[in-house]
Amino acid sequence: MELPFVLARKPGKLPNETYKKKFDLEYGSTSIEIQKITDINENQKIVIVDDLVATGGTAIACAELLTENFNVKNKNILILSVIDLSSLGGSKLIKEKGFLIKTFINYE
Structure with a gap:
């Protein structure tokens, strides 16, 4: 498919300089980082893949x-x-x- 791929990880897990965002979880708070050097630009359409959406904190x-x-x-x-x-x-x-959000399985 030859699509760009950018990881979002827990603090300290990525090489090089990163952008960091703090957020709340249902059981506390944490932060997530992405590298500053990426192929992302303002005109691209982006897909964020998350295994589970609970409060939405990580995805947001x-x-x-x-x-x-x-x-x-x-x-x-x-x-x-x-x-x-x-x-x-x-x-x-x-x-x-x-x-936008799309999910495969919904549990209420």
Whole structure:
């Protein structure tokens, strides 16, 4: 497919300089990082792959790293999740922030 691939990881796991975003989880808070040197530009459509959306914190933090540091528009970011725990409100919050979301399995 020859598509660019950018990792978002826990602090200290990526080489080179990174952008960092703090966010809350249902059980505390943490942060996530992406490298400053990437092929991302403001006109690209981006897919964020997350295994599970609960409160939406991780997915939103990743998306906001892209909007805040690379000027990617919210409408150009799709969050693709295997599982959505919709009763925890994460997918609803993702939509309210203007990001797209698609999931394979929904548990209420």
